[in-house]
Amino acid sequence: MTINNHDRSQFFIDLEDRFGAHNYHPLDVVVESAKGIWVTDVNGNRYMDCLSAYSAVNQGHAHPAIAQAMMEQIGKVTLTSRAFRNDQLGPFYQELCELTGFERALPMNSGAEAVETALKAVRKWGYKVKGVPEGQAEIIVCKNNFAGRTITIVGFSTEAQYQDGFGPFTPGFKVIPFGDADALEAAITPNTVAFLLEPIQGEGGIIVPPDGFLKRAREICTANNVLLVTDEIQTGLGRTGKLFAFEHEGIRPDMVTIGKALSGGYYPVSAVLASDEILGVFHPGDHGSTFGGNPLACAVARAALRVIVDEKLIDNADEVGAYFRERLEEINSPHIKEVRGKGLLIGVELHESSGGARRFCEALQHEGILCKETHHTIIRFAPPLVIQKADVDWAIERIHKVMTMA
Ligand SMILES: *Cc1c(COP(=O)(O)O)cnc(C)c1O
Numbered sequence: 007m008t009i010n011n012h013d014r015s016q017f018f019i020d021l022e023d024r025f026g027a028h029n030y031h032p033l034d035v036v037v038e039s040a041k042g043i044w045v046t047d048v049n050g051n052r053y054m055d056c057l058s059a060y061s062a063v064n065q066g067h068a069h070p071a072i073a074q075a076m077m078e079q080i081g082k083v084t085l086t087s088r089a090f091r092n093d094q095l096g097p098f099y100q101e102l103c104e105l106t107g108f109e110r111a112l113p114m115n116s117g118a119e120a121v122e123t124a125l126k127a128v129r130k131w132g133y134k135v136k137g138v139p140e141g142q143a144e145i146i147v148c149k150n151n152f153a154g155r156t157i158t159i160v161g162f163s164t165e166a167q168y169q170d171g172f173g174p175f176t177p178g179f180k181v182i183p184f185g186d187a188d189a190l191e192a193a194i195t196p197n198t199v200a201f202l203l204e205p206i207q208g209e210g211g212i213i214v215p216p217d218g219f220l221k222r223a224r225e226i227c228t229a230n231n232v233l234l235v236t237d238e239i240q241t242g243l244g245r246t247g248k249l250f251a252f253e254h255e256g257i258r259p260d261m262v263t264i265g266k267a268l269s270g271g272y273y274p275v276s277a278v279l280a281s282d283e284i285l286g287v288f289h290p291g292d293h294g295s296t297f298g299g300n301p302l303a304c305a306v307a308r309a310a311l312r313v314i315v316d317e318k319l320i321d322n323a324d325e326v327g328a329y330f331r332e333r334l335e336e337i338n339s340p341h342i343k344e345v346r347g348k349g350l351l352i353g354v355e356l357h358e359s360s361g362g363a364r365r366f367c368e369a370l371q372h373e374g375i376l377c378k379e380t381h382h383t384i385i386r387f388a389p390p391l392v393i394q395k396a397d398v399d400w401a402i403e404r405i406h407k408v409m410t411m412a
Contacts (some may be wrong), residue, residue: 007121008369014048033371033378040067043390043397054401056370056377056389060208061240061351063271064323065313066392072270075309076302084302094304100306101276105315106249108262108279112288113299117239117265118154120276123293124202124263125158127176127278128233130287131198132199136231142197146232148184152209153202154236185215187222195227200233201226206253207313208240211384212353214346227260233284239276240351244314244391247324247349252308260284269309275303319391323349330387330397333402334370338407343383352387353380366408375406 017037023036036048045068046054058064065072079094086092086216095113102111112127114120128145128234132138145162161175169175180198182189186206205220207213227234236259241251243264252259261284265276274297278285297303314320327349334345334354346353358362363379370377370385380386389397 018048018382029402030079033147033367033376035371035376042068043393044371050372053371053374054375054397056375056387056401058388058390059271060246060266061388062220062266062269062317063201064244064267064391065310065317066268066390067271069270069310069313071313072272072306073307075305079302079305082301085297085300087300088298092254092299092301092304094301094308095299098304100307101311102277102279105311106257106262106279109282110280110285112278112285112293113303114204114265114276114278114295115274115297116154117263117276118156118159119152119298120239120263120265120278121159121202121237122156124200124235124237125279126293127261127280127284127287128200128202128235130292131233131284134184135283136199138197138199143199144178144180144194144195144197145199145286146180146190146201148203148207149181149222150184150207150210150213151181151204152207153204172304173193184210185212185219187219187226190223191226191349194230194232198230198232200235202235204241205254206241206246206351208349208351208386209380211355211381212347212351212386214348215391216307218255220257224255224257224259227248235259235261235262235263237263239263243267243311244320244323245349245351245388246347247320247327250259251348267314268310269303270308270313272310273303273306275307277307292384296387314391317392320391323391326393326395326398327351327352330393330401333398334387337402337406337409340408341409350388350391350393354385356383358383369411370404373408375401375404402409 018036037045038048039046043054044052047053048289061317132143147162149164158176162179180193182193182224209357240252261280263278269275331345338401341356343357344355362382363385367379377385
């Protein structure tokens with residue numbers, strides 16, 4: 007199949023170029039509709055979606071059960087603000103806490119807001135519960151992290167481009183190498199309130215830490231009365247073949263951030279999950295969001311969570327993910343350096359000599375597969391969790407062709 011992409015799409019590309027800020031460099035595919043793992047562009051070409059909007063559509067595009075919940079709620083009430091209560095928020099809290107095993111939740115909209123909420127919570131916990139002197143709280147993060155795009159969050163990024171031109175930044179962060187438990191131990195001081203990390207670094211290139219790292223991090227945090235916060239906005243809700251990626255090492259963090267697939271791609275919904283002791287530091291007026299916890303968001307998220315459970319998407323991610331990685335490893339390509347990941351969060355790292363991942367993503371687009379390079383040399387394969395083995399076979403044929411080109 008060769009994709010014809012240069013008639014109707016150019017019109018929309020030109021409009022974006024002419025009127026939009028140029029803060030993205032997307033593939034030139036103009037999507038008009040989508041269903042399950044498939045998207046269709048304005049020229050009628052069909053592609054397998056191997057990005058899932060950075061894991062926001064784990065349930066597959068246009069899932070009918072989520073659509074129905076959304077439409078029903080739209081007909082009732084969409085926004086009350088938290089000045090009043092609504093009949094979706096309480097059930098959402100309960101279902102989310104029962105599913106995840108955390109005591110309390112705090113709803114926001116974007117992932118970055120959930121991370122900001124977590125940062126505020128751990129700082130306040132540090133001052134009010136741990137007894138850190140006012141203004142002295144320290145948070146440890148990892149090199150190569152990604153947690154969103156606010157000024158505070160990019161302030162502790164180690165990616166030069168994310169920071170360039172945006173300072174001054176929020177103080178109080180220390181960076182250690184990802185996966186280095188000794189460095190974590192050495193970085194902790196009496197003023198350390200939290201260690202924030204992604205259990206697998208997503209935007210950083212699908213980096214899986216050494217076995218045992220999360221376990222040791224848990225022990226070190228516990229021994230030092232430091233909160234362990236895992237950012238599961240990309241890795242959570244089934245993506246890695248577990249509900250949360252921290253389960254791969256049998257640990258429990260003190261706090262988790264979730265977003266993306268929490269709405270199945272219908273609406274921005276995020277949340278922070280933690281204990282009563284930690285989220286209990288927030289009192290009325292301390293923190294909030296006009297749209298956070300609105301009834302439409304809650305109804306959508308409730309349906310999105312039900313789909314993950316009812317359709318056993320976590321087991322499917324585990325099984326089909328293992329199969330996908332196995333089939334990728336079979337490809338004998340001079341360009342592939344390593345295949346890695348867990349569940350359906352898969353990274354294919356290319357050799358420097360390959361000429362970069364972008365040209366392979368463009369070639370895959372012409373074969374009917376949409377994926378996106380992360381950093382210069384890594385291709386991420388992260389299809390919706392509803393993908394079946396036969397779909398993987400279809401994809402592998404095309405990936406094989408592209409990976410063995412010159
Ligand atoms: C995407 C992502 C975020 C930010 O989410 P937004 O909704 O884009 O603000 C935060 N953390 C991780 C790990 C992510 O992958």
